[in-house]
Amino acid sequence: MNTSTLLVRSLTWEADGVLSVTLTSPDVSALPRWSPGAHIDLIPGGAPTRQYSLCGDPADRLRWRVAVLRADPSRGGSAHVHDSLRPGSLVRYAGPRNNFPLVQADRYLFVAGGIGITPLLPMVHAVAAAGAPWRLLYGGRTRASMAFLAELARYGEHVTVRPQDEHGPLDLDAALAEAREIPGADGPVTVYCCGPEPLLTAMEERVPGLHLERFSPLAPPATAEPGAFDVVLQRSGVTLHVPADRSVLSVLEEGGVPVPSSCLEGVCGSCETAVIEGEVEHRDSVLTQAERDAGKTMFPCVSRCRSPRLILDR
Template identity: 60%
Template sequence: MTEYLKVTVRERVEAADGVVALTLTPADGGPLPEWTPGAHIDLQLTENLTRQYSLCGDPADREAWRIGVLREVEGRGGSAHVHDELAVGSTVAVSVPRNNFEFASADRYLFVAGGIGITPLLPMIAAAEAAGAEWTLLYGGRTRASMAFTGELAHYGENVRFHPQDEHGLLDLAEYLGQVRQGTLIYACGPEPMLKAVESACDHWPPTALHVERFAPVELAAPVRGDSFDVVLARSGKTVTVDPGYSILEALEFAGVNVLSSCREGTCGTCETDVLDGEPDHRDSLLTAAERESNETMFICVSRCRGARLTLDL
């Protein structure tokens, strides 16, 4: 089970049409855990409702965290609960921060945000500015009114390009990402169609230049292996069979083996597990191509096995 701490909603602001920004402070008054740009937390909204949100405040502030939450009209209830139930003074359980979208040092950055995808990029932009690095942000949204934190970003002047779709059409990614420059990293977050377009526009960049974070899992093809396979737990020597239609995580739970997990869709990173032997069928939305090729770790909530057996560090 994931470890949680209690926080209180200190401030609630309508950051844009359909977006609420919550400032969270520790319920016990102590300092909050440290975090770095790109990190997210789990909010345990009810016993059966947990959602992940990016931290978008100042990592140096150990007294408060900030998150931005878009009301997803077609969502599964998490964002609606935040919008409808969490008011100033509300207490909620949150996990310690985790970071699957690490911000690396570089001479220059190209940031691309779509809608609520601006949230993990805000502390990255502040860090790039503080480090004296060159950077620009291309920020798109359906309308200007739907784009959160624009006032905050306006202070950066010409470094930020606001691009509401109803005013300018789709983002011109070919122009923005057309020129490959040494020492440049690209960070992108937003809806899946935008991220696919970014990946396509970065085909000519070095594979290590682009970093993306997805809020929803990529569409999955059928597993490489349709049959059952065995998972050997190296620490205990126990072997668990994973049948078709069940994840490794589910099979382990059925066998009485508890592993930390949260999203169960390959986006949060909680269940990352070291692979000691065997070839995973990577089906997550987190690992880079190089990380998948290395087969050092896998996310057992969605990923499977290409062969008949996997040995995991469990």
């Protein structure tokens, strides 16, 4: 994994428990380009690598912004950001990568839960600037816990804010029914969602073709069996055996075939590998069901193979 260094320029409390971090290159040179939905890996020394959505302005090549909710309990990443990063701190990063791109559409419904607003925020700004019809439904535990409310206030009735302590759980059925009445276009509504797993699951049940992003890995399929198989690396001319208790990624790396990787949980997308042949047992949290059914790509950090042989384009 190729990494570079960022400098922490400033930190801002955006809500209870949510800290935004403004980052630049140490010499204030231009940062890599990114598009709405992209994330970076932050690699703080002594703490786990974590993925954070870029939630600033893609046109600003000098500054990046991420927002970090302090998890309770924290696995180490958010606690390090909150407790250790200060203006002037240096931190390694990889990316940006985009597994959650904004597609061209006639009209949009965005549904955010809590810190799930972060990848959707630049999408909202982009579609509003383009003049596309859209609505945002934004829920959280309390109003005080919901980040970027002031930034979203400029959009008026396009944004519906629903803190749970004031309104109860989000009424997803009502939001989807209202979205079909968004004026200005006759095409279907394209729906984007990010937030906690119960929200994502509920939206998946309601919206075929939902665009979503997860912050944590899905549980392995209940039918998953950790069988052994051989992996053939077509370009390298190497065949390796993957035991039941080893990941494909670890076997490849041990066999001298380096693969970019970061989260090791099937979330970040950095180890994506093209599949030439084999029945993949997908265990990632990135691919859509259609992409899984196509079987053209996999994430070797978590996914496996049901057939005796897996051929990869490596």
